[in-house]
Amino acid sequence: MPLTMKKLAEVFTNKEIGLTQGHRMCPGCGAPITVKIALMTAKALGYEPVIGFATGCMEVSSTIYPYTSWSVPYIHNAFENVAATISGVETAYRALKKAGKLPSDKKYAFFAFGGDGGTYDIGLQSLSGAIERGHKFIYILYDNEGYMNTGNQRSGATPPGADTTTAPVGKKIPGKVQLKKNIVEIVAGHEHVYAATATIGEPMDLMTKVEKALSFEGPSFIATLSPCVRFWRVSEDKTIDITKLAVQTKYWPLYEVDRGVYKVTRKPSSFKPVSEFIKIQERFRLLLQSPDAEEVINEIQNYVDRRWERLLALEEATKDKPIR
Amino acid sequence: MIKTHREAITGAQAAAYAMKQIEPDVVAAYPITPQTPIVEYFAKYVADGVVRTEMIPVESEHSAMSAVVGAAAAGARAMTATSANGLALMHEIVYIAASMRLPVVMPVVNRALSGPINIHCDHSDTMAERDSGWIQLFCEDSQEVYDLILMAVRLAEHEQVRLPVMVNQDGFIISHGVEPVELLPDDVVKKFVGELKPLYPLLDTEHPVTYGPLDLYDYYFEHKRQQIEAMKNVFKVFPSIIEEFYQISGRKYNFVEPYKIDDAQYVMVALGSTNGTIKYVVDKLREQGKKVGLLKIWMFRPFPKAEIQRLLTGRKAVVILDRSASFGAEAPLYEAIKSSLYDVASRPLLGSFVYGLGGRDINPELIEFAFEKAMKHELVTDQELYLGLRE
Numbered sequence: 001m002p003l004t005m006k007k008l009a010e011v012f013t014n015k016e017i018g019l020t021q022g023h024r025m026c027p028g029c030g031a032p033i034t035v036k037i038a039l040m041t042a043k044a045l046g047y048e049p050v051i052g053f054a055t056g057c058m059e060v061s062s063t064i065y066p067y068t069s070w071s072v073p074y075i076h077n078a079f080e081n082v083a084a085t086i087s088g089v090e091t092a093y094r095a096l097k098k099a100g101k102l103p104s105d106k107k108y109a110f111f112a113f114g115g116d117g118g119t120y121d122i123g124l125q126s127l128s129g130a131i132e133r134g135h136k137f138i139y140i141l142y143d144n145e146g147y148m149n150t151g152n153q154r155s156g157a158t159p160p161g162a163d164t165t166t167a168p169v170g171k172k173i174p175g176k177v178q179l180k181k182n183i184v185e186i187v188a189g190h191e192h193v194y195a196a197t198a199t200i201g202e203p204m205d206l207m208t209k210v211e212k213a214l215s216f217e218g219p220s221f222i223a224t225l226s227p228c229v230r231f232w233r234v235s236e237d238k239t240i241d242i243t244k245l246a247v248q249t250k251y252w253p254l255y256e257v258d259r260g261v262y263k264v265t266r267k268p269s270s271f272k273p274v275s276e277f278i279k280i281q282e283r284f285r286l287l288l289q290s291p292d293a294e295e296v297i298n299e300i301q302n303y304v305d306r307r308w309e310r311l312l313a314l315e316e317a318t319k320d321k322p323i324r
Numbered sequence: 325m326i327k328t329h330r331e332a333i334t335g336a337q338a339a340a341y342a343m344k345q346i347e348p349d350v351v352a353a354y355p356i357t358p359q360t361p362i363v364e365y366f367a368k369y370v371a372d373g374v375v376r377t378e379m380i381p382v383e384s385e386h387s388a389m390s391a392v393v394g395a396a397a398a399g400a401r402a403m404t405a406t407s408a409n410g411l412a413l414m415h416e417i418v419y420i421a422a423s424m425r426l427p428v429v430m431p432v433v434n435r436a437l438s439g440p441i442n443i444h445c446d447h448s449d450t451m452a453e454r455d456s457g458w459i460q461l462f463c464e465d466s467q468e469v470y471d472l473i474l475m476a477v478r479l480a481e482h483e484q485v486r487l488p489v490m491v492n493q494d495g496f497i498i499s500h501g502v503e504p505v506e507l508l509p510d511d512v513v514k515k516f517v518g519e520l521k522p523l524y525p526l527l528d529t530e531h532p533v534t535y536g537p538l539d540l541y542d543y544y545f546e547h548k549r550q551q552i553e554a555m556k557n558v559f560k561v562f563p564s565i566i567e568e569f570y571q572i573s574g575r576k577y578n579f580v581e582p583y584k585i586d587d588a589q590y591v592m593v594a595l596g597s598t599n600g601t602i603k604y605v606v607d608k609l610r611e612q613g614k615k616v617g618l619l620k621i622w623m624f625r626p627f628p629k630a631e632i633q634r635l636l637t638g639r640k641a642v643v644i645l646d647r648s649a650s651f652g653a654e655a656p657l658y659e660a661i662k663s664s665l666y667d668v669a670s671r672p673l674l675g676s677f678v679y680g681l682g683g684r685d686i687n688p689e690l691i692e693f694a695f696e697k698a699m700k701h702e703l704v705t706d707q708e709l710y711l712g713l714r715e
C-alpha cells in the first residue's frame with residue numbers, strides 16, 4: 001500500500017518528523033516543506049534518517065548554536081561537499097555493520113540535502129563523484145533558483161530574466177541571460193542512478209519518488225522546486241500554488257529517469273502559458289518592464305515546450321530499455 | 325622484548341603498512357605524487373582482503389577529507405593521505421575536521437606547493453596548514469614514519485585531545501627511499517592502537533546529534549578556546565603514549581630529539597629527513613673537536629616551547645633550517661624558535677637558513693657551511709640566508 005497523506009498525518013500526530021519547530025526559515029519557505037515530506041516518508045516506512053546538509057539558507061537557519069531543529073542525526077560540513085560527506089557516513093555504516101558494531105535490524109536512510117548553488121554549481125563534482133561510486137544515498141536538491149542565503153545571487157539554476165544581485169536587470173542587460181542548467185540530465189548521465197524531479201505542490205508524487213529512492217539499490221537524486229518566497233518576491237501563502245503552476249506551465253515537468261528509463265509522472269490535460277508562472281513573481285518585475293520582456297518570455301516558452309516534447313519522446317524511446 | 329621483523333621498504337610502504345595494521349574502518353584517498361604509492365599499496369591490501377577497511381576512491385582530495393569527516397563523525401576510524409596540491413585542495417575541510425574534534429590520522433608526503441608546479445620535497449604544503457588545528461609530526465626516516473603513524477592514532481583518539489594528526493614525511497627522500505624498518509607483529513599493533521571509542525557518533529540514532537552548526541560571535545570563540553586547550557593537553561598525554569610505545573618497540577620518542585647536545589655550543593634545528601644529514605655532519609665536526617649538536621623537531625604543532633627553551637638556553641648560537649619560506653616574514657621554524665627564546669635566561673645568537681625548496685638538494689657541505697657561519701659568529705639575527713641557492 002503506498003503512503004497516503006492521511007497515513008502520514010496519523011503517524012506523525014505523536015511522532016517527531018526529525019525537523020522540529022524553532023527553525024528560523026521565512027514563513028512560507030519551500031525548503032523545510034520539502035525536507036519534512038522526505039523525512040516523513042522515510043520514517044513512515046521504518047527508516048532511520050541520517051542527514052547531511054550543504055551550507056545554505058536552510059542549514060544556517062536550522063542550527064544556530066546552541067540550538068538545533070534536528071531531532072535526527074545531522075551533519076553539515078561545508079557548501080560544496082555534502083555528497084562526499086554523506087558518502088563517508090554511508091561507507092562508515094557499511095564498515096561498522098560488517099564489523100558487527102551496529103544493530104543489524106536497523107534500516108538507515110542516508111539523505112543529502114543541498115540548495116541549487118550547492119548542487120548545480122559548487123557541489124557538482126562532489127555529487128558526481130558520490131553517484132559514480134554508487135553509494136546508497138538520496139540526494140535531495142531544494143532548488144530555489146539562486147543563492148538565497150547570501151542575498152539572492154545568480155546560480156546555474158536561476159532562470160533567464162530573474163533579477164539577482166549578480167545578474168541584475170540593468171539598462172543594457174535584462175538580468176540573467178542563460179537558461180537553467182539541466183541538472184537531472186547531468187545526474188541521469190551517471191546511468192546507475194534513480195533521478196527525478198518533484199515539487200511540494202504535488203506531494204504524492206514527491207512521496208512516491210522518495211519511496212522509490214529509498215528502495216533503489218544505489219544512489220538517487222530528486223530535484224525539487226522549492227520556492228524562496230523572500231527573493232522570488234511572492235507572498236508567503238503562495239508557495240504551494242506557485243509550484244503547482246510550475247507543473248501546469250511545463251516550467252517544472254514531473255518525471256523520473258530510472259537507469260535510463262524515462263517516465264513522465266504527471267501529464268496535465270491542459271497547460272497554461274509560462275508567462276502565468278513568471279508574472280506572479282516580483283523577481284521578474286523589472287524584466288517585465290523592460291523592452292526585452294517578450295523576447296525572454298518567448299525564449300522560456302519555446303524551451304519548456306521543446307523540453308516537454310523531448311521528454312515524451314524519451315519516455316517512448318526508452319520504455320523497457322534500462323541502460324544498466 | 326617483542327620480536328619484530330626487519331624489512332627494507334620505502335617511507336610510503338611504511339605508511340601503508342602501518343595503516344594496514346591499524347586497519348581503519350574507512351580510508352578515502354586520492355593519488356598525488358609522491359603520496360601515490362601509499363594509496364596504491366593500501367588499495368592492494370583492500371583488494372586482496374588483507375584488511376576489512378572500506379576504501380572510498382574519491383574524485384578529489386577535497387572529497388577525500390570531506391568523506392573522512394563524514395566517516396569519522398559517523399563513528400568510524402577514518403584515514404587519508406596526501407601531498408602538496410592535494411593538501412591545499414583539502415584546506416577548507418582540514419580546518420573543519422579539527423573544529424569537529426575528529427581524531428583522523430593523515431600521512432602527508434611533503435612536496436612543494438605550486439606554483440610553479442614541482443613534485444619534489446619541501447615543507448610549504450604542511451606549513452600552509454600550520455594553524456589549522458591539526459597536530460603536526462615530522463619524520464626523519466621510514467622507521468619514524470611507521471612508528472609515528474601508530475602513535476598518532478593513540479594521540480588523536482585520546483579523550484583529552486580528540487584532534488586530527490598529520491604525520492609528515494619528506495617526498496621522495498623518505499617516501500621513495502628504501503631503508504630497513506623494524507615492523508611490529510600485527511597483534512601487538514592492534515593491542516597498542518586499541519579500538520576507537522566513538523564520541524557522539526552520527527549512526528547512534530537513539531542519541532541524535534547535530535554536527536557543524538552555525539556558531540556565531542556568542543559561542544565560536546569559546547569553541548576555539550577548547551581547541552587551544554585540547555592542543556595543550558597533547559603535552560600532558562604524549563609522554564605516556566611514547567612510553568608505552570617504547571615498551572613494545574624499544575624505540576624512544578619525544579617532542580624533540582637532542583643529538584650530541586649536552587655540551588654543544590652551536591646547535592642546529594631542523595625538521596624531517598635533513599636531520600639525518602645533520603647528524604652525519606655533527607659526528608664529523610665532533611671528531612674535529614667542535615662543540616656542535618642537533619635539535620630535531622618531531623612535533624611542530626603543538627610547538628614544544630618548554631623543551632626548546634630548556635635545551636637551547638645558554639648556547640652560543642643556534643642555526644635554524646627551514647624547508648619553506650614565509651614571503652615577507654620569517655621562515656616558520658625560525659620564527660617559532662626565535663619567539664620561544666624570548667624569555668630564556670641566556671639567549672643564543674640566531675641564524676636563519678632556508679634550504680631545499682622544490683627539492684633542491686641539501687648536502688653535508690652546505691650544512692657544514694651553516695655550522696661554520698655559526699662558529700665564526702657570522703650570524704645576524706633575522707638575516708635570512710639560503711643554502712644551495714644561486715644568487
Ligand SMILES: Cc1ncc(C[n+]2csc(CCOP(=O)(O)OP(=O)(O)O)c2C)c(N)n1
Binds near residue numbers: 114117145149155
Ligand atoms: C566555499 C564557499 N563559497 C561561498 C560560500 C558562501 N555561500 C554560503 S551559502 C551560499 C549560497 C547557497 O546557495 P544555495 O546552495 O542555492 O542555497 P540557498 O541559500 O539558496 O538555500 C554561498 C554562496 C561558502 N559558504 N563556501
Ligand code: SF4
Binds near residue numbers: 029057228229
Ligand atoms: S530567504 Fe528564501 S530560501 Fe531563505 S528561508 Fe527565506 S524563503 Fe527560504
Ligand SMILES: [Mg+2]
Binds near residue numbers: 116143144145147148
Ligand atoms: Mg538556492
